[in-house]
Amino acid sequence: MAVGSGGTSSRSFVSEIIFSRLGNEHLLKASDAAIVSTSGRTAFTTDSYVVRPEFFPGGNIGKIAVCGTINDLLVSGAKPLYLSFGLIMPEGYPVADLERVIDSMAEECRKADVKIVCGDTKVVDKGGCDGLIINTSGIGESLRDYTEPYNIQEGDAVILTSDVARHGMSVMLARGELGFDGEVLSDCACLKDVFSAVENLNVKFARDATRGGVAAVLNEIASDSGKGFLMRETDIPMDENVGYLCDMLGFDPLAVANEGLAVIIVSEEDAEKALSNICACENGQRAAIAGRVEGKNVILETSIGGKRHIEMPAGELLPRIC
Amino acid sequence: MAVGSGGTSSRSFVSEIIFSRLGNEHLLKASDAAIVSTSGRTAFTTDSYVVRPEFFPGGNIGKIAVCGTINDLLVSGAKPLYLSFGLIMPEGYPVADLERVIDSMAEECRKADVKIVCGDTKVVDKGGCDGLIINTSGIGESLRDYTEPYNIQEGDAVILTSDVARHGMSVMLARGELGFDGEVLSDCACLKDVFSAVENLNVKFARDATRGGVAAVLNEIASDSGKGFLMRETDIPMDENVGYLCDMLGFDPLAVANEGLAVIIVSEEDAEKALSNICACENGQRAAIAGRVEGKNVILETSIGGKRHIEMPAGELLPRIC
Numbered sequence: 001m002a003v004g005s006g007g008t009s010s011r012s013f014v015s016e017i018i019f020s021r022l023g024n025e026h027l028l029k030a031s032d033a034a035i036v037s038t039s040g041r042t043a044f045t046t047d048s049y050v051v052r053p054e055f056f057p058g059g060n061i062g063k064i065a066v067c068g069t070i071n072d073l074l075v076s077g078a079k080p081l082y083l084s085f086g087l088i089m090p091e092g093y094p095v096a097d098l099e100r101v102i103d104s105m106a107e108e109c110r111k112a113d114v115k116i117v118c119g120d121t122k123v124v125d126k127g128g129c130d131g132l133i134i135n136t137s138g139i140g141e142s143l144r145d146y147t148e149p150y151n152i153q154e155g156d157a158v159i160l161t162s163d164v165a166r167h168g169m170s171v172m173l174a175r176g177e178l179g180f181d182g183e184v185l186s187d188c189a190c191l192k193d194v195f196s197a198v199e200n201l202n203v204k205f206a207r208d209a210t211r212g213g214v215a216a217v218l219n220e221i222a223s224d225s226g227k228g229f230l231m232r233e234t235d236i237p238m239d240e241n242v243g244y245l246c247d248m249l250g251f252d253p254l255a256v257a258n259e260g261l262a263v264i265i266v267s268e269e270d271a272e273k274a275l276s277n278i279c280a281c282e283n284g285q286r287a288a289i290a291g292r293v294e295g296k297n298v299i300l301e302t303s304i305g306g307k308r309h310i311e312m313p314a315g316e317l318l319p320r321i322c
Numbered sequence: 323m324a325v326g327s328g329g330t331s332s333r334s335f336v337s338e339i340i341f342s343r344l345g346n347e348h349l350l351k352a353s354d355a356a357i358v359s360t361s362g363r364t365a366f367t368t369d370s371y372v373v374r375p376e377f378f379p380g381g382n383i384g385k386i387a388v389c390g391t392i393n394d395l396l397v398s399g400a401k402p403l404y405l406s407f408g409l410i411m412p413e414g415y416p417v418a419d420l421e422r423v424i425d426s427m428a429e430e431c432r433k434a435d436v437k438i439v440c441g442d443t444k445v446v447d448k449g450g451c452d453g454l455i456i457n458t459s460g461i462g463e464s465l466r467d468y469t470e471p472y473n474i475q476e477g478d479a480v481i482l483t484s485d486v487a488r489h490g491m492s493v494m495l496a497r498g499e500l501g502f503d504g505e506v507l508s509d510c511a512c513l514k515d516v517f518s519a520v521e522n523l524n525v526k527f528a529r530d531a532t533r534g535g536v537a538a539v540l541n542e543i544a545s546d547s548g549k550g551f552l553m554r555e556t557d558i559p560m561d562e563n564v565g566y567l568c569d570m571l572g573f574d575p576l577a578v579a580n581e582g583l584a585v586i587i588v589s590e591e592d593a594e595k596a597l598s599n600i601c602a603c604e605n606g607q608r609a610a611i612a613g614r615v616e617g618k619n620v621i622l623e624t625s626i627g628g629k630r631h632i633e634m635p636a637g638e639l640l641p642r643i644c
Contacts, residue, residue: 029469031398031469032367032393032394032395032397032398032469032529032530033365033366033367033394033395033397033398033400033460033462033469034365034366034367035363035364035365035366035398035400035464035467035469036363036364036365036366037362037363037364038360038361038362038363038364039360039362040359040360040361041357041358041359041360042357042358042359042360042364042461043355043356043357043358044355044356044357044358044404044406044439044440044461045354045355045356045406045440046406046407046408046440046441046442046457046459047408047442048408048409048410048442048444048455048457050410050444050446050450071354072354072355073354073355075354075355076353076354076355076357078355078357082366084366084367084368084459085368086368086369086370086408086457086459087370088370088372088455117366118366118367118368119368120368120369120370122370122372122642123641124372124641124642125641125642127452128372128451128452128642129450129451129452129455130449130450130451133370133410133451133455135368135370135408135457135459137368137406137408137457137459138355139364139366139461140355142355142357145357147351147353147354147355147357207354208354319445319446319447320444320446320447320450
């Protein structure tokens with residue numbers, strides 16, 4: 001059951017596991033580079049994934065690697081087209097686990113109509129790494145530009161496309177270090193449907209709220225644009241159990257990582273239309289208009305009517321969350 | 323001296339180390355995706371680098387990560403334009419080493435006129451990995467197609483753009499496990515000059531001879547094209563000391579990894595012109611026409627006039643060579 005003991009046989013075994021699941025005319029050619037068609041403006045992104053455990057309720061490292069990179073293209077305003085993947089694994093890694101991971105990658109690519117066109121596999125000694133590490137880079141056709149913070153203006157609406165904090169809490173519980181049972185489903189998902197739903201509306205800016213959560217995204221935008229936000233606690237979508245869990249553990253749910261939640265800033269006029277379009281999507285059912293662009297600071301109006309700053313998360317709350 | 327103890331300060335420290343060295347208008351924007359201009363046909367490639375030791379005579383993991391991905395674009399017939407990088411390091415990794423690695427990446431990018439436009443850094447616990455892991459993906463403008471094995475035909479010349487086996491032997495000696503001193507300079511280099519030198523000639527196919535060396539490349543082409551090669555041992559460029567070392571350790575120099583050597587197959591008519599152009603390049607001084615396309619098998623005519631098959635390397639001779 002060991003992949004990567006070295007030698008031609010194990011290397012071709014890895015190729016078989018991958019090619020049979022992800023194969024397409026580009027990948028199967030196994031050239032040094034894939035040659036693909038693109039138009040004049042291309043979005044290009046990369047992320048490495050080191051999440052532990054590799055499998056958690058609602059996803060695994062392969063699903064996250066594909067969805068995360070596709071989402072990075074979507075939030076930039078691009079149509080995702082092609083992915084690369086770089087797989088690193090320790091010798092002796094269980095084949096069945098590798099197959100599950102690659103199956104998830106293939107499924108998400110199929111759903112998003114994206115192709116993995118080039119890849120690379122490295123097998124290292126057991127001490128080299130403690131499990132799978134996956135890099136996915138992606139290119140897409142840049143159709144709109146959602147990356148320019150100067151486009152936002154006072155009064156624009158802030159839409160959260162899903163309920164907050166599920167991915168971070170899911171992984172934390174899956175680590176089994178808290179001394180109690182239970183599970184939270186990660187929100188890990190590709191947001192292609194959500195971004196299709198707003199493509200004809202006046203979207204000013206978008207970013208997915210991964211490490212550092214919604215708090216980090218809002219503070220980054222504020223820092224880059226010079227504009228602030230007023231968020232309303234009662235309008236922030238959150239699963240009740242996730243809320244209890246954050247309370248109990250002392251986490252600010254706004255600072256916890258998501259893997260299927262984008263912050264989309266839309267003009268005031270288009271806000272309601274955007275929300276209803278997003279809510280009609282499989283991955284946007286719990287979306288909400290949770291605040292607006294206002295002032296210079298990032299402020300939360302609490303459920304009891306007080307106001308507090310939403311701070312930039314100071315440290316990595318949960319290492320290896322993605 | 324520890325990077326990656328967690329928290330905003332150490333994360334911004336990493337950014338500073340990287341941005342100050344690699345910064346350009348795309349990278350500094352720190353968007354989810356960089357938006358770059360491309361034309362109709364794009365070459366796309368990826369590789370992860372896990373070489374140990376991270377520093378060896380003639381290069382380091384950063385230099386190899388940039389040169390290797392640029393070379394993958396060049397051998398496909400593309401003009402390299404943009405790179406991504408994904409950096410993974412264990413907490414406590416020495417800052418000075420990280421700086422040397424990033425400096426090398428910056429220098430190679432500058433020399434090749436290529437920009438790193440997007441990136442991602444993950445810090446894992448000490449047990450997560452045993453040192454730096456770098457992924458670089460790259461996109462380039464596909465101007466010619468050197469990836470099609472069916473283009474080659476009987477009589478075409480096989481040019482090796484440098485002397486064989488230096489990278490593998492360099493890393494092996496640098497590991498210090500052989501019980502004797504001495505060093506070999508790796509051939510790690512970006513082959514942009516070499517490919518510029520042949521861009522107007524009839525290049526049929528190209529591939530860089532990394533893992534598995536020249537032997538793997540020739541066997542792959544033979545397998546994909548149905549055509550064979552007759553290589554002449556006396557015409558294969560090799561440093562005398564590298565040759566002694568391979569002899570002593572029982573390595574076939576044709577199966578040892580290179581990081582600055584491409585196999586370029588050129589029409590018979592253009593072979594001499596290609597060779598003289600390549601030899602005029604900094605990275606092509608030791609180039610040679612070392613064989614030709616002939617028959618169905620991959621054959622070496624030895625220095626004493628015998629003939630033997632050049633076999634596909636059966637196993638990974640040296641793990642973590644790149």
